[in-house]
Amino acid sequence: MRPLDPRLLTYAASARSFFAAGALLAVVQTGSVIAFAYLVTQIVVKAIDGASLASLGGLLVGLTAVVVLRFAAAWLTEVNSTRGAAAVKSQLRARVLDAVDLLGPGWLAGRNTTAVGVTAGPGLDALDTYFSRYLPQLILTGIATPAVLAVIWWQDWISGLTVSVTLPLIPVFMVLIGLATRSVQQKQWEKLSRLSTAFLDVVGGLSTLTVFGRQHRQAARIRTVTDDYRRQTMKVLRISFLSGFALELAASLAVALVAVSIGVRLIDGSLGLEVGLFVLLLAPEAFLPLRNVGAQFHAAADGVAASTEVFELLEAAAATSTRHDTPSDGAERADRDGSFDAGVAFEGVRVRYGEVIALEGLDARARAGQVTAVVGASGSGKSSLLAALVGFTRYDGSITVDGLDVGGQPAPRPWLAWAGQRAAVLPGTVLENVTLGDAEPQHPLAVAALALAGAPEIALDTVVDALGGGLSGGQAQRVSAARAIYRARRFDCSVVAFDEPTSALDPEHEAHFAAGLRALADEGRAVVVVTHRPDLVATADAVIAMGERAVSNADGLERGAR
Secondary structure (H helix, E strand, C coil): CCCCCCHHHHHCCHHHHHHHHHHHHHHHHHHHHHHHHHHHHHHHHHHHCCCCCCCCHHHHHHHHHHHHHHHHHHHHHHHHHHHHHHHHHHHHHHHHHHHHHHHHHHHHHCCCHHHHHHHHHHHHHCHHHHHHHHHHHHHHHHHHHHHHHHHHHHHCHHHHHHHHHHCCHHHHHHHHHHHHHHHHHHHHHHHHHHHHHHHHHHHHCHHHHHHCCCHHHHHHHHHHHHHHHHHHHHHHHHHHHHHHHHHHHHHHHHHHHHHHHHHHHHHHCCCCHHHHHHHHHHHHHHHHHHHHHHHHHHHCHHHHHHHHHHHHHHHHHHHHHHHCCCCCCCCCECCCCCCCCCEEEEEEEEEEECCEEEEEEEEEEEECCCEEEEECCCCCCHHHHHHHHHCCCCCEEEEEECCEECCCCCCCCCCEEEECCCCCCCCEEHHHHHCCCCCCCCHHHHHHHHHHCCCCCCCCCCEECCCCCCCCHHHHHHHHHHHHHHHHHHCCCCEEEEECCCCCCCHHHHHHHHHHHHHHHHCCCEEEEECCCHHHHHCCCEEEECCCCEEECCCEEECCEC
């Protein structure tokens, strides 16, 4: 782990003002330390020489002012670090959410979503310690240690040489202990992610586990993972305490060498009391920042580990954005032969996830005014085709809508209305779910959308909770479909896509839904529906059969996936 990741300044611009203010306050603190040592030295030396209390009044006032200034600088440093942590955490969280949105559900599906949530939540919260303790100390070390060392050299070159020779021992110890800490800290972070994932998995599936009598085994599993995390945390603490002991010992021995040298020279008269006492007071201050930054590094290790994962996520999003630049002119049309068909055209579309090819070289069309069914065996690439159309995954080839190449268009796509395979409902009323994204909901359109989705019996004021409570599985699926229908009509979307929209419906409701698809197509829209249901396929105008040549009920043969 690096002491300071330069990517922090790149991805969190508010950190720059934090560093600027921290550097200014560190200069004030360093000046206060040197002034304190000087004033104490003058007071002691003059008092030994027999100076009266009245003559020392000015020095005492100055000493009081320096103490107050040092206290104020320390307090302002705390304020700066707290505000800096809050600003940076807010900025990084916003960028993480934007990055996840840019990478899309396709990227998220291949990762542990709980781990991503832990990184963006408790992980970034660990930056509090990183900003409030470690970074201010790192800034102070970079300013105070060289300044104090320079003053010591100026006053007594022998003490300066002694400090200069012994001072590097502390960074050496820090590096050696840091190398040992890195792997242990990473394992602790991984175990925390495992613990969070295990707990959320058990909570999500608790009803199923209870029915099958497996809840007690899962409780034992969580207990085991918790014990692993506890043991790993104790390992980190042991290394942290060892680090503190080693740094304290090295600094104490170095200061002792300086003190012995000054004492010997005071006795033989080769060094004056004023210089000797001044240097002796400054010597610990040369080592103190390094000792503190080493100790605080371990306290901030969680934040360092979490921020590293955040930066990697943001870099992945930046790479995706670079590969998919938005066309400068949204009016460009893929019109190679002087004409184009209204609807969606797939040309040479290829989708892959890492080394796995989910869809290879698809050429097909879904024309406006038609219902096009996408069929095929599980794993043939149906959902991947829809993910490419919606913009959830990267693809090679070309997808055009009404002749416009949409490969580089960012979300949201104004020409598209979509309902996914999983019925996604949000806490609130059915009206809020159906009109999601509309700043001015239209009640009549929402009622009509529910009717087209085969759910006229669902009242718009029905309350839905976070888990879909208040609706049955089939009702939730139809509400999700009604959302796409509402969007298509409200914003005049030319393409409407559904992924297994009737998997939870009985034949009667499926027939109503099929009639709704026909109504959307008759309005001049291209309706694309991924389905396994034979009755729904039978009502389609065209069929794209994945893995073989697709047969169109209305227009003869279409080309399917090769």
